[in-house]
Structures are given as structure tokens and as C-alpha cells.
Amino acid sequence: MKANAMNVAAHPLTTKTPDLSPWWLRTVLIVMVLGFAGLIAITSLAYRNAPPIPAQVLDAQGLNLFTGDDISEGQAIFLKYGLMNNGSIWGHGAYLGPDYSAVALHRIGEDIATEIARQQYQKPLTELTPGQTAAVYAQTAVELKTNHYDAASSTLRLTESETSAYRKQIAYWTDYFLNPERNGGLKRGLISDPTELRQFSAFITWTAWASVANRPGENYSYTNNFPYDPSVGNTPVPGALLWSALSLIVLLAGIGIVLLMFGKFDYLGWISTGQHVHPHLLPGQASAGQLALVKFFVVVALLFLAQTLVGGATAHYRADPGSFYGLELEKLFPSNLMRTWHLQTAVFWIATAFVAAALFLGRSLRNDEPRWFEGWVHLLFGAFAVVIGGSLLGEWAGISQILGRWWFWLGNQGWEYLELGRLWQYLLIVGLLVWFTLLFKLLRPDTLNDSDAKPLVRAFLLASLAIPLFYIPALFFGAKTNFTVVDTWRFWIIHLWVEGFFEFFATTLVALLFYQLGLTQRNVALRVIYLDAILYFAGGLIGTGHHWYFTGQSSVNMTLSAMVSVLEVVPLTLLTLDAWDFVRTTRADCDVCGKPVAIPHKWTFYFLMAVGFWNFVGAGIFGFLINLPIVSYYEVGTQLTPNHGHAAMMGVFGMLALALMVFVLRQTSSDQRWVGIEKYVRAGFWGANVGLALMLIMSLFPSGVLQVWDVVQHGYWHARSLDYIGSERSRLIEWLRLPGDLVFILFGAIPLAIASIKGWLDVH
Numbered sequence: 001m002k003a004n005a006m007n008v009a010a011h012p013l014t015t016k017t018p019d020l021s022p023w024w025l026r027t028v029l030i031v032m033v034l035g036f037a038g039l040i041a042i043t044s045l046a047y048r049n050a051p052p053i054p055a056q057v058l059d060a061q062g063l064n065l066f067t068g069d070d071i072s073e074g075q076a077i078f079l080k081y082g083l084m085n086n087g088s089i090w091g092h093g094a095y096l097g098p099d100y101s102a103v104a105l106h107r108i109g110e111d112i113a114t115e116i117a118r119q120q121y122q123k124p125l126t127e128l129t130p131g132q133t134a135a136v137y138a139q140t141a142v143e144l145k146t147n148h149y150d151a152a153s154s155t156l157r158l159t160e161s162e163t164s165a166y167r168k169q170i171a172y173w174t175d176y177f178l179n180p181e182r183n184g185g186l187k188r189g190l191i192s193d194p195t196e197l198r199q200f201s202a203f204i205t206w207t208a209w210a211s212v213a214n215r216p217g218e219n220y221s222y223t224n225n226f227p228y229d230p231s232v233g234n235t236p237v238p239g240a241l242l243w244s245a246l247s248l249i250v251l252l253a254g255i256g257i258v259l260l261m262f263g264k265f266d267y268l269g270w271i272s273t274g275q276h277v278h279p280h281l282l283p284g285q286a287s288a289g290q291l292a293l294v295k296f297f298v299v300v301a302l303l304f305l306a307q308t309l310v311g312g313a314t315a316h317y318r319a320d321p322g323s324f325y326g327l328e329l330e331k332l333f334p335s336n337l338m339r340t341w342h343l344q345t346a347v348f349w350i351a352t353a354f355v356a357a358a359l360f361l362g363r364s365l366r367n368d369e370p371r372w373f374e375g376w377v378h379l380l381f382g383a384f385a386v387v388i389g390g391s392l393l394g395e396w397a398g399i400s401q402i403l404g405r406w407w408f409w410l411g412n413q414g415w416e417y418l419e420l421g422r423l424w425q426y427l428l429i430v431g432l433l434v435w436f437t438l439l440f441k442l443l444r445p446d447t448l449n450d451s452d453a454k455p456l457v458r459a460f461l462l463a464s465l466a467i468p469l470f471y472i473p474a475l476f477f478g479a480k481t482n483f484t485v486v487d488t489w490r491f492w493i494i495h496l497w498v499e500g501f502f503e504f505f506a507t508t509l510v511a512l513l514f515y516q517l518g519l520t521q522r523n524v525a526l527r528v529i530y531l532d533a534i535l536y537f538a539g540g541l542i543g544t545g546h547h548w549y550f551t552g553q554s555s556v557n558m559t560l561s562a563m564v565s566v567l568e569v570v571p572l573t574l575l576t577l578d579a580w581d582f583v584r585t586t587r588a589d590c591d592v593c594g595k596p597v598a599i600p601h602k603w604t605f606y607f608l609m610a611v612g613f614w615n616f617v618g619a620g621i622f623g624f625l626i627n628l629p630i631v632s633y634y635e636v637g638t639q640l641t642p643n644h645g646h647a648a649m650m651g652v653f654g655m656l657a658l659a660l661m662v663f664v665l666r667q668t669s670s671d672q673r674w675v676g677i678e679k680y681v682r683a684g685f686w687g688a689n690v691g692l693a694l695m696l697i698m699s700l701f702p703s704g705v706l707q708v709w710d711v712v713q714h715g716y717w718h719a720r721s722l723d724y725i726g727s728e729r730s731r732l733i734e735w736l737r738l739p740g741d742l743v744f745i746l747f748g749a750i751p752l753a754i755a756s757i758k759g760w761l762d763v764h
Contacts, residue, residue, distance in 0.1 A: 017452050017522050024530040031534050035541025038564075039496075042545050042557050043488050049554040050484035051210035051222040055154035057202075059163040066202040068154070072480040074203025077196050079414025079479050080407050082336035082399040085343075086184055088720075089207050090223055090551050091637035092487060093416055096184035096317055096335050099637055099720040101207035102227040104169060106717035108208055109232035111165035113140045141233030145221075147213040156209070169201040181322030182722055185335030207483070210552065224558065226550030227716035228634055236633050239555050243562035244628040251566040251624075258535070258570055281364060281516050283600050284670040289373040290363050291763045294668055294756075295381060296356035297661045301756035303349035303388070304654075305749040307342055312741045314338045318725060319734035337399045340412060340419045341392060346649065347417070348388050353657035354505065355384075355435050358464060360664050361512050362442045365457065367449040376438055383431045391424035408479050415486065417494050418474050425474055432468035439464050452522055453515065459529050460512055463505040470497045484552030491547040498653070499568075499619075500540045506656055507532045510608070513663065517601065532571060539567030549629050550636065562629050569627075572620035600674075601666055603681045607659030610689055614651020622647050622701075634711045637720060640704030647696055658688070658752065665759035673762045677755050684752035691744025699737035703730070 055068045078084065078100075087097035110125075116136050117125040128136065148157045158166065174197050176183055177190045191197055210222040212232050225234045316324060317335040359377065363369060397403050398411020398421065410421045420428070443457050473492040477485060511525035520528075545553070545561030622644040626635045635641070662681055669677060706729070710719040718724055 019455070020523055020526055020530075024527065028530055028533045028537070031537050032541070035537050038542040038560060039544060042542070042548070042553070042560065043492075045556060046485055046488040046548070046553055049222075050482045050552050051206075052149060052151065052154070053206065053482060054149060054156035057156045057158060057206075059158055060160040062157075065158065065163065065166060066198070066205075070199045070202040071206045072203075074199040074201070074206075075483060076408075076479040077191070077200045078203060080398070080401075080412075081190055082340060082395075082412055082414055082419075084414055084416045085336040085339040085419070086186055088637050089483060090211065090226060090487075091716075092547075092551060093637070094336070094339050095637065095639065095642065095720075096314070096321070096339065097186070098722060099227060099716065100204050101211055102229065102715075102717040102720055104204045105208035105211055105227065105232060105234075106229055106715065107169070107172060108162065108165040108205070109140055109144060109212075109229070111168055112143060112161040113137055113231070115161045115164065116140060137231050140231070144212045145214050145233050147216060149213070151216075166201070166205050169205055170198055173197060173201050173204065180328075180330045180334075183321075184722065184725075185317035185321040185330050185338075187330050187334040190334075215554075220555075222552050223550045224553075224555065224633075226633060226636075228711060229715045229717055231715065236630060237555070237558075239558055240549075240629040240633050243559055244630040247562045247566045247628060250563055251569060254539075254567050254570040281667060283667050283674065286668040286763075287363060287369045289369050289377055290360050290664075291668055292374050292377040292381075293356045293360050294664065294760045294763055296352055296384075297664055298756045298760045299381075299385070299388075300349045300353045300356070300657065300661055301749075301753040303345045303352070304658075305745075305753045307345035307349065308741070308745045308749045310338045310341045310345065312745065314342050315734065315737050315741060319731055319737075321726075334399070337396060340395050340399065343417055344392060344395065344419055346654070350653045350657045352384060352388075353660050354467075354502070354509065355380075355432075357660035357664060358439060358460075358509060359435070359442070360667070361509065361516065362439050362460075364516055365443060365449060365453060365512075366447050368447075370442065373438075373442065376434075380431065380435060380438070383427070383434070387424055387427050387431060390427075391420035394421045394424065395419055413479070415490055418490060422475070425471075429468055429471055429475075432471065436461075436464050436468060453512075455526055456508075456512055456515060456522060456529075459526070460508045463501070463508040466501040467497075467505055470501050473497075482552075487551045488548060488553070491544055495544045495547055496541070500536065500544075502653065503536055503540075504529075504533055506653070509660070510656075513660075535571035536568070539564055539570065543568050546627055546629075546632070549632055558629055565627055566624070569620050569624045572616050572623075600671075601663060603678070603685060604659050604663040604666065606685055607655050607662060610655040610685070611652055611659065614647055614655060614692075618644060618647025618649075618651040634716070635704075635708050637716075638704050638707040638711065639700055640708060643696055643700035643704045646692065646700060650692055655688070658684070661752070661756065665755060668763050669759055677758050677762075680751040680755035680758070684748050684755060687743055687747025687751060688749070691740050691742075691748050694740030694743055695737055696740075698740055699733055703733045706730075706733070 053068045053071050057065045057067070059065055078089075083097075083100070084093040085096075086094055088094060088099045089101050091099060093099075113136050114125045116139055117123060117128055117132075120136070121128060121132055125133070125136065143159060143161065148159075149155070150157075173191075177186065177192070178188065180186055180188055183190075191200060211226060212221050212234060214220060215222055220237045221234065224237050224240070228234055228236070313324070313329070313333065314335060317338065321335065363373065394403070394410045395412040398407040401407070403411045408421065409423050412419050413421060418425075440461060443461060445451075445454055445457075448454065448457065471493065473489045476489045508529055511520070511529050514520040515522060515525050542560055543565030545557045546565040548561065549558050622640070626632055626640050626644055665677060665681070666674060707719050707724070710724055724730060
């Protein structure tokens with residue numbers, strides 16, 4: 001196999017390349033079948049093991065406090081007002097405000113402890129001796145840990161002290177929504193209706209109960225004792241430590257096996273050696289349909305710029321929630337709206353870049369251009385514009401409570417990363433299916449200008465089909481579905497769709513790009529696609545469950561996910577093996593003749609090198625840092641999560657999207673016109689990468705480490721509270737993010753926007 005890979009002629013049209021062993025594809029299929037079997041099993045267990053929603057909640061005298069309908073309505077209120085982009089539930093959500101479930105649990109615990117101290121010692125809690133204090137908190141933990149839910153009658157009975165604590169919750173959350181300085185920049189008086197406040201408090205109280213009450217027959221809660229709060233008896237379950245330790249053995253074994261394979265089979269990797277490096281795609285020769293795709297990248301760059309601006313505003317709400325340089329910004333653009341737009345614009349501009357680049361590369365595999373192609377490109381652009389513009393406007397209208405009962409369908413669903421209204425989700429899926437249909441028609445086997453590329457094209461089409469298909473689970477839940485069930489399907493999108501199938505699609509896209517540039521041979525590209533699929537799906541399918549350690553899943557999920565998800569790091573360590581090949585390629589020395597070769601896509605390769613770097617750092621190092629159950633128990637929902645998120649999302653998918661944008665701009669520009677564009681691309685590359693690094697080094701990483709330390713010292717509720725976030729040290733670290741944000745915006749996003757507009761104007 002090695003000899004075949006090394007001796008194929010440089011130009012793919014000169015000879016027929018022998019097929020790879022069928023065991024490559026068979027292995028991919030085996031891994032996917034086993035992975036999906038495990039993932040589906042875990043997902044089905046979520047329905048069985050989710051914390052029950054009682055039909056009625058009674059006080060000690062048997063009087064009704066609230067109902068299951070109140071809990072469900074309270075969850076809908078939580079979503080309708082966009083509060084998952086203010087705070088979080090069980091660690092999942094935003095970081096501007098508190099973790100609602102953790103705050104409610106701690107306050108309920110303190111209220112019960114205060115009542116016990118008064119009854120038994122006739123003293124305030126603060127005046128007790130250490131022994132008396134320990135006894136009071138031990139009794140509090142026993143009371144809260146005791147599960148009074150009766151499954152037969154679907155009834156939950158609260159003790160007298162728990163009932164009193166619940167009633168205080170309503171007053172607490174009423175006050176919380178009054179002051180933007182104390183709630184992370186929400187609109188003043190966001191929720192004022194007494195019925196909505198009562199139902200919201202019922203939902204939050206239920207989340208607190210589920211996080212502390214022991215599962216029937218177990219000595220840990222429905223959320224595996226999350227959040228960490230020793231005062232109510234919530235400490236790590238033994239499995240969190242055990243499976244974390246054992247997973248390290250799996251990680252080391254996986255890295256060892258794969259490195260052994262790369263040592264034995266030196267044909268594995270991206271860049272083909274022993275051949276002339278001459279591109280087959282010449283700049284300035286784009287077709288009418290390809291030129292029509294350039295406007296997609298103007299939208300990409302403008303959305304990227306918009307995302308950076310609203311991201312800066314979101315960060316400012318953490319540094320100074322009560323004022324935006326003297327303006328009451330929360331009146332028009334509250335923090336939960338800013339964060340909603342920050343997430344949605346990121347998804348949109350990256351997905352738009354991938355969609356347009358796929359069509360561009362697909363067209364380049366044909367000698368002719370179908371008559372229908374250019375027209376459908378324009379129609380697809382219009383469809384994307386409607387979905388993007390309509391959903392962003394709908395999110396503003398929904399959070400502003402303009403849409404009434406249509407908020408879920410036309411406005412803001414409220415689920416983090418899936419905020420766009422349900423109607424826009426349907427339209428997005430339809431648009432992606434139309435896009436795939438165009439690709440399928442464009443890449444029919446009888447139309448290809450290179451029959452040797454057919455296996456690559458098949459892999460590319462399958463990866464493309466997975467994009468609309470695996471977004472469909474976003475439709476499997478509503479505003480009142482059990483939170484555990486929703487979070488299970490939500491991470492089918494966030495992890496499986498983005499980190500799994502978008503990753504696979506990106507690999508096939510880059511493989512097709514390299515093949516057409518003449519930098520890699522067909523079989524080399526296919527091996528990379530198959531190997532990445534094997535490695536990513538081996539850890540990434542069942543590994544999706546590492547997001548579900550503490551969201552109401554049982555210990556079965558923790559066991560499987562911890563042992564498997566560490567394998568996600570293995571392919572990321574392999575990026576270093578190809579690093580020098582990428583550097584050497586940009587230096588453009590021919591492997592055979594040793595003479596300099598003009599590589600017109602230098603900046604595309606620079607962005608691709610950035611993808612490799614940030615994949616290793618952001619997804620590999622920072623992702624692994626928070627992946628182990630014992631670390632995740634203390635960390636989830638702290639600043640180490642966006643530290644990983646920014647480095648991985650922007651550093652990997654964002655940089656890849658920008659690489660594809662630069663590639664298309666260069667392909668559609670002549671050498672003379674490119675001179676005027678390249679200087680902005682150069683500035684954008686360094687500005688985006690330096691700015692991102694400054695954000696992480698100066699703010700997100702140190703902020704996350706200090707916040708986790710506060711969790712360990714004082715409990716999760718405290719580290720997520722506004723008292724901690726608003727402390728002088730925390731605010732200082734937030735302000736230290738400003739230099740990185742400015743570099744990223746001024747020298748990264750703005751130059752790239754100018755480059756895209758110039759590239760579009762030059763071809764029109």
C-alpha cells in the first residue's frame with residue numbers, strides 16, 4: 001500500500017489509482033454502528049431516569065403548593081424570557097448570571113438550617129458553636145437528601161421547613177429581576193407578573209430538589225450530587241473519581257496504539273511526498289455560478305464582524321453589567337439577547353461558509369456548468385438571508401415579549417445554541433436539504449472531469465447529507481419537555497452535529513480541496529477521511545454523554561462516557577505529526593526538483609495551520625482539561641467552559657470557515673486584484689489569531705482557574721453567584737479581556753470584512 005501511495009503520478013488525470021482496502025470503510029461502519037448503539041441506549045435511558053415531575057407538590061399538612069403544570073409552565077417562562085442565556089440550570093447555560101438551580105438549593109438549605117438552629121438551640125445560625133453548626137448542617141442534609149416523592153400517586157411532599165424555604169424563593173426571584181446590576185444585565189423588571197414569578201419559582205425549586213434528593217435506592221441525587229455544596233450534602237459521587245482515573249488509562253492506550261500505527265504506516269497523514277507540488281485550480285478562472293457564491297462570503301464576514309461586536313458587548317456585561325459606558329444598554333439590547341445573537345451569528349456564519357465552499361469546490365470538479373446552477377445559487381442565498389435575518393429579528397422580538405404566544409415558533413425558543421424559533425428551524429432544514437440536492441445534482445458521476453475522484457466525491461456527499469439529517473433532533477422537544485430529555489437531544493446537536501458530523505464534513509471538504517490543489521493524492525486523502533472518521537466517531541458518539549454527567553442521567557452514562565470520550569483527544573494529538581508538512585507546503589519547495597513553486601493559496605494554508613493549532617490547544621488541551629467527570633463536577637459552567645468553547649469553536653470551525661473564505665476570494669480574483677485584497681487578509685489572519693490568544697491568556701483561562709478554585713473552597717453556588725462575579729478581582733480580569741477583544745475586532749474581523757467586500761466588488 002505504501003508503494004502505491006508513493007509512486008502515483010502527480011497529476012490525478014494521468015493514471016487510474018488502485019482502490020483502497022475495503023476494510024477502511026468497513027471499519028468506519030463498524031465503529032459507527034457500535035457508537036450509535038451505545039448513544040441511542042444512553043438517550044433512551046434519559047427518558048427512564050430523568051428526574052420525575054410530580055403531578056402535585058404538597059406541604060406538610062397536605063395542602064397544594066404547586067403542580068406539575070406549574071413546573072412545566074415555569075420552564076417555559078425560563079425559556080420565553082431567554083434566561084438560559086443569562087444563567088444556567090445544572091451547569092448548562094450562560095455565565096452572566098447565576099446557576100439558578102445551585103442558588104435555589106443553597107438558599108433552601110440555609111433557610112432550613114436557620115430554622116433548625118432556631119428550633120433546637122433558640123439561636124441564630126451564626127451564633128452556634130462549631131459542633132452545633134456541624135450538627136445543624138448534617139440534619140439539613142439528611143432532610144434534603146430524603147426523597148419524599150411517591151411515584152404511585154405522582155406526589156411530592158415537602159417538610160414544613162422546606163415549604164417555608166420554597167415560599168421565600170418567590171420573593172427572592174422577584175427581587176432578582178428588578179436590578180440589571182445584580183442580574184448580569186437583564187432588562188429592568190424583566191418578569192413582574194405574580195403568576196409567572198410563582199411558576200418560575202416552582203420550576204427552579206424542582207431543579208433544586210432534583211439536584212439534592214437521592215434517587216430511589218441510591219445514595220446520590222438525580223444529578224449525581226451536582227452542584228457541589230457540602231452544606232446540603234452534595235459531594236462528588238465515588239464513580240466520578242474512579243472513572244476519571246480509569247479513563248486516563250484508556251487515553252494513554254489509545255494514543256500509544258495510534259502513534260504505533262503512524263510509526264509503522266508512514267503513508268498516513270495529509271501531505272503527499274515524493275511528487276511535484278503544483279496546483280490544479282488556477283486563480284481568476286471561476287465560472288458564473290462560482291462568482292455568484294462570493295456574496296455568501298460577504299455575509300460570512302459581516303456576520304463574523306457582528307458576532308465579535310455583540311460578543312464584546314456580552315463580555316462587557318460581566319465587567320460592568322449596570323452601564324455600557326454611561327448608557328443603559330439593557331433597555332434595548334439586554335445581555336441575554338446579546339449572548340443569544342453571539343451564539344446564533346457564530347453558527348450562521350460558519351455554516352454559511354461551509355455551504356458556499358462546498359458548492360464552489362463541487363463546481364470545480366466539473367468541466368461544464370449546468371444552466372440551472374447560477375440561478376439556484378441566487379435562490380439559496382435568498383433563502384439563507386430570510387432564515388438568518390428572520391431568526392435574528394425574531395429572537396429580539398421574542399425576548400422583548402412582542403410576539404405573545406408565538407414566541408416559541410417565530411421568536412426565541414430559549415434553548416442555548418438552539419435559540420431560533422421552531423419555524424426558522426424547519427426552514428433551515430429545508431434549506432440544507434435543497435443545498436444537498438444541488439450538490440448531488442452537481443456531482444453526478446457522469447459529469448465529473450476526473451473519474452478518479454469518485455470515491456472522494458462519494459465520501460463528500462455522504463458527509464454533506466449528514467448535515468441536514470443530524471440537525472433534525474433539534475425538533476424532538478418542546479418548551480415543556482423534561483429538562484433532562486431536552487438536554488440529551490440538545491447535545492445531539494451541540495456535540496454530535498457540530499463536533500461530530502460537521503467535523504467529518506470539514507475533513508472531507510479539506511481533503512477535496514487538497515486533492516484539487518494537487519497537494520495530496522486521492523488514496524492519501526481517502527485514508528485521512530476514513531482514519532478521522534474512525535478516531536472521531538470512536539470517541540465522539542458515546543462520548544457525547546460527557547455533557548450529561550450531571551443533567552439527570554444515571555451513573556451508567558457517566559461510566560460509558562468517561563471511558564470513551566477521552567478518545568476524542570487522540571486524533572487531536574496527531575495534528576502535530578502533519579504540522580511541519582503544512583509549513584513546508586506554504587514555503588512552496590517542490591519535493592522532486594527542489595525549486596520554489598508559486599503557491600497562490602498561502603493564506604488559505606496559514607488559516608488551515610491555525611485550525612490545526614487551535615484544534616490541538618482548544619479542543620485537545622482545554623477540552624480534555626474539563627472532560628473528566630471529577631473535573632467537570634467542579635468546573636462545568638465556569639469560565640473554563642467558554643475558554644474551551646472560544647478556542648475550539650472559533651479556533652477550529654471559525655478558522656476553517658475563514659480559510660474557505662480566503663480560498664474562494666483568491667480563486668475568484670486575478671493576480672492583480674489579489675494584491676489589493678491580500679493585505680487585508682494578512683491583517684485579518686494575525687489579528688484574529690493574536691486577539692483570540694490574548695482573550696484566552698489574559699482573561700478566560702485565568703478567570704476559569706480562579707473560579708474553579710472558588711468552587712472547591714466555597715461551593716458551586718458561590719462561584720457562580722453575582723457576589724463572586726462582581727468582585728473587584730473578577731471584574732479586573734474581565735476588563736483584561738478588552739485588549740484581546742479590540743485586537744480581534746479591529747485587526748481581525750474588520751480587515752476580513754473589507755477583504756470580502758473588495759473581493760465581491762471586483763467580480764461584479
